Amino acid sequence: MEIEIWTEKYRPKDFDEVVGQDEIVARLKEMTKSKNIPHLLFAGPPGTGKTTLALIIAKKLFKDRWKENLLELNASDERGIDTIRTKVKDFARTKPIGEVPFKIILLDEADALTRDAQQALRRTMENFTSTARFILSCNYSSKIIEPIQSRCAIFRFKPLSKEAIKKYLARIAEAEKLKLSDEALEALYEVSEGDARKAVNTLQACASLSSKINEDIVYEVAGYAKPKEIMEVLKLSLDGKFEEAKKNMISTMIKYGISGIDAIKMIQRNVMNLNLPDEIKIKLLETIGEYEFRIVEGADEFLQIEALLAQFYLIGRSLKR
Amino acid sequence: MSFAIKHAPKSLREFGDQETAVKKAVDFIKNFKRMKRKALLFYGPPGTGKTCLAKILAREFGLELVELNASDKRDAAQIRRILGNAILQRSLSHRGKLILIDEVDGIHGIEDRGGVGEIIKLIQETPYPIILTANNPYDPKLRSLREYVELVEFKKIGKRDLRKILLRICRLENIEIDEKALDLIIEFANGDARSAINDLELASFGRKLIKEEDLLLNYRDREKNIFEALGMIFKGKGIRRALLALENLDREISEVILWIAENIPREYEKPEEIALAYDYLSKADLFLARAVRTQYYRLEVYANILVTAGVNLAKKEEYKKFTAYRSPEKIARMWETTQFRRTLRSISDKISEKCHTSSENSYKYYGFMLKFIFKHNKKWGNAIASYLGLNDEEIKFLSY
Structure with missing residues (x-):
């Protein structure tokens, strides 16, 4: 049995394989057929x-030469707009291979660029319009400056419906010879919150345990994505068991491979569900923000989290008085 | 002579x-x-x-x-x-x-x-x-x-004997010394008569009366071990002695921070003290990070002060008890943060390469799945490891 990452193995390779986003798919399919696309903004x-759709567009336009005609960039990873510009320039300088008169530049997470960087990007887009089309993707289109928005056809993607997720998972289950109970399928959708990648990753983790998948397994895996230990650690600190809390926190971070930033995000989300007076919650959240900032500034993540737990410990004690 | x-x-x-x-x-x-x-x-x-x-x-x-x-x-x-x-x-x-x-x-x-x-x-x-x-x-x-x-x-010379020795020399040399200065010399000497006598001598140059402030710069260059340093930081009140804790210490300040973090809850007993001591440590650590990032290493001075004097002052009262200081938790030492971060980063890069995601977010999307599989199904884990091209360090990280 060949194992790889299922999100890649089962990534739709054609418009017809895509589940959900029906209108978007139909429009993009037409555009691609005409072999002429505008700049696109996927939000x-x-x-x-x-x-997935950006890749399909490239595959359909360029057939088996799609790799040479597509430049994939990721705004959060590239070191600033200058490297992006250099890469775009190098790529767009040469003529496209094949009958389509332009190449495609896919810039993922474009909303990670600052406004200044986006201005620079706008000029780059104009300079290479004759030889390249941009597909920008982002979580929030509001974070993209208007001049760029106005140069693009904008498509808004929604969380996938239950039907779409189920259909997709059922397809994978069949190919991988898995037995998925209805409850498990239901649970997978719940856990995924309409995110197909999360649904597939959860399914793959479940399948590593057993080919018969029930909802218990699904929730066990989900615990890895949102460890409930974090909540327990917070309760321990508030309860005055600081040393235990500190030890559990470190082992939880190591067990799940949670970075300091991710841990602090989880703490922040958990605070709202704690049984505390609202004023205390606000105070804690302010403190959490301060420690998150310290980690972002490059401080040691374990130490910062321990210090944050000491603050929980302090507040817990003051509440008891 | x-x-x-x-x-x-x-x-x-x-x-x-x-x-x-x-x-x-x-x-x-x-x-x-x-x-x-x-x-x-x-x-x-x-x-x-x-x-x-x-x-x-x-x-x-x-x-x-x-x-x-x-x-x-x-x-x-x-x-x-x-x-x-x-x-x-x-x-x-x-x-x-x-x-x-x-x-x-x-x-x-x-x-x-x-x-x-x-x-x-x-x-x-x-x-x-x-x-x-x-x-x-x-x-x-x-x-x-x-x-x-x-x-x-040969045991360290006791404080009473040191006092006797020093007072005898003062008498013979016709030097007066105030009580505080004498205590300080004895404190710094830590059972070493030679260094106590040398300190006295150094302070006595050009003076017939030695006061506390004549001494400060004269304490000995003796290598301390981490336990002495911890004692200087945690014990006693008043920051002057604490401020010297890191001098001539054979450890990096980042390591000292780990030692202090480990022992704060052992030494201090009140939540206010623990939280405040931790907050100073956290800020010290922040200064270290800024020093590295800006390449402006003078900032380490502030880290040093917060780690020593800050932690010393975090307590409300002096604890006279004996504290058995422990070395930092094994588990934390196993994943020294830089190592932890580096491995997390390199795994993220490899996922990003195969899965059309940013390195920034790839671990968030795939980490839980990989962790689960590496823990529960070795065979799949190995297959995925070779698919992603993971090295031993990265496999260990995911399997832990």
């Missing part, structure tokens, strides 16, 4: 098909 | 402390002929009287002192040349001899090749008593030597 939450 | 030499005790009567050691040594010289082992190894921290006692013994028993110390080259040939002759030649005055080999733990492994072996030979042949000194008798270099010598321990 929407993760796991809703933005990258 | 320095105070330490000028006022060194000249007789056993003046040599007050270290009763057990004195008794053992006198017994050894008196009954040398009947001794099974022909050498003593005086060991203990610096400034506790090891060399001094050897010299007094020579004087009191009328022995000629033959000395070989660390400034001499001490390979086998050299030791034989200097001491071998001493052993073979009868003393001119028909006096006996006492052979002193100072600081044997300072014998250099390579440069002084064969040094320790040669000393063992001398011990087996000698008609005269031999005294060796060392700070650490359990130094691996001395392992073979240990069965040929009798160990004699």
Whole structure:
């Protein structure tokens, strides 16, 4: 049995394989047929098909030479707008291979660029319009400056419906010879929140345990994505068991491979569900923000999280008085 | 002549402390002929009287002192040349001899090749008593030597004795010293009489009255260990002593931070104290990060201050208890943060390459799935590892 990452193995390769986003798919299909596309802006939450459709467009336009005609860039990873510009320039300088008169530049997470960087990007887009089309993707289109928005055809992606997720998972289950109970399928959708990548990753993790998948397994895997230990650690600190809390926090971070930033995000989300007076919650959230900032500034993540737990410990004690 | 030499005790009567050691040594010289082992190894921290006692013994028993110390080259040939002759030649005055080999733990492994072996030979042949000194008798270099010598321990000089010694010198030198300054010298000396006397001498230059502020810069350059540093930081109130905790310490400040974090809840008992001490540590750590990022390393000064004085001041009262300090949790040390972060980063890069996601977000999307599989299904884990091209470090991270 060949194992790889299922999100790649089962990534739709044609418009007809895409689940959900029906209108968007229909429009893009027409555009692609005409072999002429404008600059595109895909906006929407993760796991809703933005990258998948961009790849399909490239495959359909360039057939087996799609790789040479597509430049994939990621705004959050590239070191600033200058490297992006250099890469775009190098790529767009040469003529496209084949009958389509332009190449495609896919810029993922474009909303990670600052406004200044986006201005620079706008000029780059204009300079290379004759030889390249941009497909920008982002979570929120409001974070993209208007001059760029106005140069693009905008498509808004929505979280996938229950039907779409189920259909997609059922297809994979069949190919992988998995037995999925209805409850498990239901649970997978719940956990995924309409994010197909998350649904597939959860399914693959479940399948590593057993080919018969029930809802318990699904929730067990989900615990890895949102460890409930974090909540327990917070309760321990508030309860005055600081040393235990500190130890559990470190082992939780290591067990799940949670970075300091991710851990602090989880803490922040959990605070709202704690049984505390609202004024205390606000105070804690302010403190959490301060420690998140310290980590972002490059401080040691374990130490910062421990120090944050000490603050929980302090507040817990003051509440008891 | 320095105070330490000028006022060194000249007789056993003046040599007050270290009763057990004195008794053992006198017994050894008196009954040398009947001794099974022909050498003593005086060991203990610096400034506790090891060399001094050897010299007094020579004087009191009328022995000629033959000395070989660390400034001499001490390979086998050299030791034989200097001491071998001493052993073979009868003393001119028909006096006996006492052979002193100072600081044997300072014998250099390579440069002084064969040094320790040669000393063992001398011990087996000698008609005269031999005294060796060392700070650490359990130094691996001395392992073979240990069965040929009798160990004699020298303890740190107690505070009361140090006080006596210092006051005696003050009297003889016509110096006045205020009580606080005296305490401070004794505190810093940490059982080392020589350094206490040197501190006194340094502070006395051009003064007849020594006050507290005359001392501050004069404390000794002695290597501290981490436990002493922790004691200086946690114990006592008042930041002056705490501020010196990191000086001459053989650890990086980032490591000291880990040690302090581990021991805050052991030392401090009130949540306010623990939270405040942690907050200072956290800010110190932030300054370190900024120093690295801006390449402006002066910022480390502030980290240093927060780690020492800040943590010291976080307590509301002094804890007189004895605290057994522990080394930082194994689990945290296993994943030194930089290592943790680096591995997380490299895994993210590899996922990003295969899965059309940013490195920034790829672990968020795929991490839980990979962790789960690596934990529960080795076979799949291995297959995925080869698909992503993961190295051993990354596999270990995911399987942990």
